Amino acid sequence: MFNVEKIRQDFPILQRQVNGKPLVYLDNAATSQTPQQVIDVIVDYYSNFNANIHRGVHTLSQEATDKYEAARQTIQKHFNAKHAHEIIMTAGTTHGINLVANGFSSLLKKEDEIIVSALEHHSNIVPWQMLCEKTGATLKVIPMNTAGELIMNDYDRLLTKNTKLVFVNHISNALGTINPIEAIIKKAHQVGAAVLIDGAQACPHIKADMQALNVDFYVASAHKMCGPTGIGFLYGKEAWLHKLPPYQGGGEMIADVTFEKTTYADLPHKFEAGTPNICGGIAFGAAVDYMNNIGFAAIEKYEHELLEYATAELQKIQSLKIYGTAKNKTSVISFNLEGIHPYDIGTLLDKMGIAVRTGHHCAQPIMNFYDIPGTVRASFAFYNTKAEVDALITAVKKAQMMLS
Numbered sequence: 217m218f219n220v221e222k223i224r225q226d227f228p229i230l231q232r233q234v235n236g237k238p239l240v241y242l243d244n245a246a247t248s249q250t251p252q253q254v255i256d257v258i259v260d261y262y263s264n265f266n267a268n269i270h271r272g273v274h275t276l277s278q279e280a281t282d283k284y285e286a287a288r289q290t291i292q293k294h295f296n297a298k299h300a301h302e303i304i305m306t307a308g309t310t311h312g313i314n315l316v317a318n319g320f321s322s323l324l325k326k327e328d329e330i331i332v333s334a335l336e337h338h339s340n341i342v343p344w345q346m347l348c349e350k351t352g353a354t355l356k357v358i359p360m361n362t363a364g365e366l367i368m369n370d371y372d373r374l375l376t377k378n379t380k381l382v383f384v385n386h387i388s389n390a391l392g393t394i395n396p397i398e399a400i401i402k403k404a405h406q407v408g409a410a411v412l413i414d415g416a417q418a419c420p421h422i423k424a425d426m427q428a429l430n431v432d433f434y435v436a437s438a439h440k441m442c443g444p445t446g447i448g449f450l451y452g453k454e455a456w457l458h459k460l461p462p463y464q465g466g467g468e469m470i471a472d473v474t475f476e477k478t479t480y481a482d483l484p485h486k487f488e489a490g491t492p493n494i495c496g497g498i499a500f501g502a503a504v505d506y507m508n509n510i511g512f513a514a515i516e517k518y519e520h521e522l523l524e525y526a527t528a529e530l531q532k533i534q535s536l537k538i539y540g541t542a543k544n545k546t547s548v549i550s551f552n553l554e555g556i557h558p559y560d561i562g563t564l565l566d567k568m569g570i571a572v573r574t575g576h577h578c579a580q581p582i583m584n585f586y587d588i589p590g591t592v593r594a595s596f597a598f599y600n601t602k603a604e605v606d607a608l609i610t611a612v613k614k615a616q617m618m619l620s
């Protein structure tokens with residue numbers, strides 16, 4: 217039984233006040249809050265078994281290694297990867313994307329083409345532009361419509377025998393659109409292209425199944441799903457991870473080093489040079505467990521109710537425009553009030569204890585499409601309530617009165 221009041225007790229930060237008002241945290245798409253269960257794991261790590269992993273014979277090192285590798289298996293099971301060694305621990309989504317882009321720089325030729333979508337975060341645009349500059353390959357873009365959906369007929373036309381890679385986010389951070397990644401992956405495979413899906417926004421809402429999706433690469437960040445910052449994962453199909461050269465050289469990623477030649481370690485260590493974020497990895501596993509204990513079906517259902525309620529209530533406000541009205545979307549609402557800069561609304565909302573994001577949300581091409589400087593973005597998590605939606609509505613109305 218989904219009990220939001222009980223769930224809220226797990227999050228100490230939700231008890232605090234901001235500017236003398238109870239915090240209403242609606243910036244979950246930027247980063248999620250951390251439950252006590254995950255905070256406890258972080259404290260436990262540094263209190264009881266802090267040690268470097270994979271190389272120590274002593275007890276602390278063994279314990280830390282076991283917990284870190286257990287976390288990798290938790291992530292593997294949650295995302296249904298076939299093997300634990302297909303889960304590469306990264307510093308986050310951006311790191312995972314750059315790791316793949318860097319690997320492909322030695323595999324692409326001048327005549328090759330790569331495809332991104334109009335709905336991407338900058339971290340899924342810039343590394344591919346850099347890759348094109350290095351290799352001479354061409355970057356093509358799947359366009360979007362005014363509802364914030366990808367135009368799939370155009371995608372069909374962009375795919376050619378020269379397409380080598382397709383990169384699309386599972387869910388848009390700026391608009392909340394859930395992209396038809398199953399169809400995108402299938403069509404890319406028909407022309408022999410590999411697909412990387414950016415799951416940064418999907419991981420707190422949807423349990424993505426690597427084997428069912430038949431995706432080549434999938435990346436996400438722990439901090440979007442109740443875990444700490446500075447840790448995430450890259451899933452790669454085993455065959456692809458064998459094919460890609462390592463991203464960084466250093467300790468932990470080698471089999472044998474001489475000045476004449478170095479051979480690399482097996483997966484996943486080939487891509488994990490240096491001392492990793494050990495505590496972060498273990499806490500990531502705890503965050504995955506925490507969310508699964510609540511259950512993704514219950515989370516999806518509850519967040520959808522919040523989305524529908526908030527959308528209906530916001531639409532009642534005069535001169536308020538919502539951007540991104542896709543049929544298939546998650547609990548993100550981007551909006552503007554006519555004649556008022558989003559930054560001014562965000563600043564006033566903060567004075568009333570309400571945390572929202574304002575600006576281009578690292579997705580300038582989407583803002584350019586709508587010809588706006590940015591939006592106010594309210595993004596809801598499973599620990600938000602209808603009362604918090606009501607507080608948002610009251611505060612937006614107040615801000616509108618003050619600013620117009």
Ligand code: PMP
Pocket residue numbers: 245246307308309310311337339340385387388389414416417437578
């Ligand atoms: N892609 C999307 C869709 C995102 O929302 C974000 C985070 N805002 C990122 C990539 C980058 O994630 P990180 O900053 O954790 O690397």
